[in-house]
Amino acid sequence: xxxxxxxxxxxxxxxxxxxxxxxxxxxxxxxxxxxxxxxxxxxxxxxxxxxxxxxxxxxxxxxxxxxxxxxxxxxxxxxxxxxxxxxxxxxxxxxxxxxxxxxxxxxxxxxxxxxxxxxxxxxxxxxxxxxxxxxxxxxxxxxxxxxxxxxxxxxxxxxxxxxxxxxxxxxxxxxxxxxxxxxxxxxxxxxxxxxxxxxxxxxxxxxxxxxxxxxxxxxxxxxxxxxxxxxxxxxxxxxxxxxxxxxxxxxxxxxxxxxxxxxxxxxxxxxxxxxxxxxxxxxxxxxxxxx
Amino acid sequence: xxxxxxxxxxxxxxxxxxxxxxxxxxxxxxxxxxxxxxxxxxxxxxxxxxxxxxxxxxxxxxxxxxxxxxxxxxxxxxxxxxxxxxxxxxxxxxxxxxxxxxxxxxxxxxxxxxxxxxxxxxxxxxxxxxxxxxxxxxxxxxxxxxxxxxxxxxxxxxxxxxxxxxxxxxxxxxxxxxxxxxxxxxxxxxxxxxxxxxxxxxxxxxxxxxxxxxxxxxxxxxxxxxxxxxxxxxxxxxxxxxxxxxxxxxxxxxxxxxxxxxxxxxxxxxxxxxxxxxxxx
Numbered sequence: 001x002x003x004x005x006x007x008x009x010x011x012x013x014x015x016x017x018x019x020x021x022x023x024x025x026x027x028x029x030x031x032x033x034x035x036x037x038x039x040x041x042x043x044x045x046x047x048x049x050x051x052x053x054x055x056x057x058x059x060x061x062x063x064x065x066x067x068x069x070x071x072x073x074x075x076x077x078x079x080x081x082x083x084x085x086x087x088x089x090x091x092x093x094x095x096x097x098x099x100x101x102x103x104x105x106x107x108x109x110x111x112x113x114x115x116x117x118x119x120x121x122x123x124x125x126x127x128x129x130x131x132x133x134x135x136x137x138x139x140x141x142x143x144x145x146x147x148x149x150x151x152x153x154x155x156x157x158x159x160x161x162x163x164x165x166x167x168x169x170x171x172x173x174x175x176x177x178x179x180x181x182x183x184x185x186x187x188x189x190x191x192x193x194x195x196x197x198x199x200x201x202x203x204x205x206x207x208x209x210x211x212x213x214x215x216x217x218x219x220x221x222x223x224x225x226x227x228x229x230x231x232x233x234x235x236x237x238x239x240x241x242x243x244x245x246x247x248x249x250x251x252x253x254x255x256x257x258x259x260x261x262x263x264x265x266x267x268x269x270x271x272x273x274x275x276x277x278x279x280x281x282x283x284x285x286x287x288x289x290x291x
Numbered sequence: 292x293x294x295x296x297x298x299x300x301x302x303x304x305x306x307x308x309x310x311x312x313x314x315x316x317x318x319x320x321x322x323x324x325x326x327x328x329x330x331x332x333x334x335x336x337x338x339x340x341x342x343x344x345x346x347x348x349x350x351x352x353x354x355x356x357x358x359x360x361x362x363x364x365x366x367x368x369x370x371x372x373x374x375x376x377x378x379x380x381x382x383x384x385x386x387x388x389x390x391x392x393x394x395x396x397x398x399x400x401x402x403x404x405x406x407x408x409x410x411x412x413x414x415x416x417x418x419x420x421x422x423x424x425x426x427x428x429x430x431x432x433x434x435x436x437x438x439x440x441x442x443x444x445x446x447x448x449x450x451x452x453x454x455x456x457x458x459x460x461x462x463x464x465x466x467x468x469x470x471x472x473x474x475x476x477x478x479x480x481x482x483x484x485x486x487x488x489x490x491x492x493x494x495x496x497x498x499x500x501x502x503x504x505x506x507x508x509x510x511x512x513x514x515x516x517x518x519x520x521x522x523x524x525x526x527x528x529x530x531x532x533x534x535x536x537x538x539x540x541x542x543x544x545x546x547x548x549x550x551x552x553x554x555x556x557x558x559x560x561x562x563x564x565x566x567x568x569x570x571x572x
Contacts, residue, residue, distance in 0.1 A: 006390075006394065006475065007390035007391070007394035007396050007399075008390070008396075010386040010387060010389055010390035011386070011387050011390045011391075011402070013382075013383045013386060013387075014383050014384065014386065014387035014446055014450065017383060017439075017442055017443050017446060018409065018443055018446060018447070020443075021421070021424075021439055021440055021442070021443035021444075022409060022412065022417075022443050022444070024420075024424070025417045025420040025421050025424060026412065026417065026420075028420035028423065028424070029416065029417060029419060029420045032419060032420060032423075090314065093307060093310065093311055093314075094311070096304065096307045097304070097307050097308045097311045098304075098308065101308040101311035101312050101315070102311065104311070104312055104315040105311045105312075105314060105315040105318070107315070107319075108314075108315040108316075108318040108319040109315075109318060110555050110556070110559060111318070111319055111322050111552060111555075112318050112319075112321075112322070113555070114500075114548070114551040114552050114554075114555040115321075115322065115548055115551070116500075116503060116504040116523070116547055116548060116551060117504050117506065118504065118506050118523040118526055118527070118544075118547070119325070119526065119544035119547050119548050120321070122526065122530055122540050122541075122544055123321045123322075123324065123325045123541070123544060124321060126324070126325075126328065126537055126540070126541065127321060127324060129537070131337070131339065132336065132337050132338065132339070132341060132537060133341070134324065134341045134343070137339075137340070137341060163318070163321065220410070220411055223413075224413045224414075224415055226415050226506075226507055227504070227506045227507070230506075231506075231527070231530075234532045246413065246415045246416070249415070249416060249419075250415065250418065250507070253418070253419050254418075254511060259419055262419055263419050263420070265416075266413070266415075266416030266417070266419060267416075269413050269416050270412065270413060270416055273411045273412070273413055274408070274411065276411065277407070277408050277411040280407075281404065281407070
């Protein structure tokens with residue numbers, strides 16, 4: 001139906017809100033990243049001076065930036081792979097059990113999903129606390145501190161992230177498997193296909209659109225992890241060893257008052273996620289999805 | 292009967308069920324430990340021999356939490372923020388989703404792609420310009436500075452997800468309504484809106500969670516007026532990295548988690564079908 005101005009009338013509130021609070025801030029972010037913008041400029045003591053790519057040259061010349069970027073990518077990849085593996089495996093498991101165990105697992109997963117990031121972070125920290133946590137007692141680790149070492153701190157955050165994000169994957173993939181016609185699976189198992197073979201050759205291709213969606217969503221979420229790192233490693237770990245881009249940008253801007261530099265980091269993040277989005281759009285196109 | 296299940300022989304199924312139950316226990320354990328620790332008396336929380344039960348449950352930790360200056364106020368602030376975000380974004384997204392699914396107009400596809408791209412924008416990266424925006428608008432230290440950005444950030448996903456629900460309402464129904472003399476506004480609010488409501492509920496879970504859990508905006512925009520603070524900030528009062536008050540942290544965490552749990556359990560079925568719809572669409 002073509003309604004003349006009606007669709008634009010319906011769209012107006014959304015466009016106003018998005019324009020003012022999303023598009024405009026993105027433009028501002030780009031702008032600030034080209035200026036020398038510190039506490040003096042914020043308080044109005046000095047005028048902001050245009051620096052061109054000054055913030056970017058400073059950023060790219062700083063070895064810590066590259067180290068943080070590498071850590072961010074590796075951490076996000078580890079989170080995405082573990083979340084997808086756990087989520088898909090449990091979705092398949094859900095289809096193979098009767099109602100009671102299924103309900104139990106579903107409820108537990110919903111609980112983890114619903115847990116706010118801040119509380120999830122503090123609870124996991126407490127579980128792994130060197131003095132009072134049950135994990136070290138059970139594993140007999142004494143007062144081993146999980147947040148002291150760089151890798152073990154990242155591992156602890158990873159466990160929390162997987163715990164609170166696998167339910168989305170599990171529930172979505174499970175709903176997808178349930179939508180696959182039963183005849184297809186019957187035919188496959190009559191032909192003597194193994195469980196793994198059924199998953200790889202029948203389910204995975206049919207679930208491809210769903211798998212693409214959950215993968216991209218996980219990439220986007222895990223690349224932007226902020227709360228967990230901030231709370232669990234107390235703002236980026238000892239000497240910033242557990243910084244990821246998001247927390248790094250925040251620390252540069254709000255802790256060190258280097259707003260221009262922080263914005264430049266924000267722009268880098270924006271560009272990386274934009275690249276991911278373009279890949280996603282191409283995948284959707286190739287599937288012939290109609291928007 | 293699900294063929295995946297029919298194929299599995301008895302011992303295999305029992306093993307699968309046993310592992311499902313075991314995994315459910317592991318997944319639920321952190322939440323159990325949180326609630327348990329919230330009820331433990333002080334001596335048992337900070338003990339080097341933690342036990343998975345308590346024989347002397349106590350409300351001391353909760354008393355400390357609610358006795359903290361204005362905790363009730365923080366709870367109310369969080370509710371106000373989440374409530375405003377849920378209602379406003381649901382209404383705005385409903386209108387926008389109707390526009391992009393039930394009308395054909397130029398730029399429609401472009402807009403849809405823009406909504407998709409907007410979902411990917413790292414909200415956290417925009418904290419800096421938003422901070423200046425809120426400062427210039429005199430909104431720092433107000434709940435508005437938390438509500439407005441969250442509406443904006445939950446809209447793209449809400450519109451994207453609602454599309455499927457709006458599309459599912461048959462065109463014939465719309466034509467019949469117009470033939471019966473209904474105006475466009477009447478069709479929109481009295482016919483389409485109630486039909487899409489289940490989808491709106493599913494969608495609102497996501498905006499509720501993002502607003503309720505928000506930590507970054509509250510930390511950055513509520514800088515001096517603590518009476519405008521929200522729950523995540525109140526929780527961190529108990530969490531001092533060198534000497535955390537674990538009982539207080541666990542009790543505050545429990546208080547903060549329960550509303551989300553209730554909301555989730557209530558909309559659980561719609562959430563699953565909503566996700567299926569959004570994904571399959």
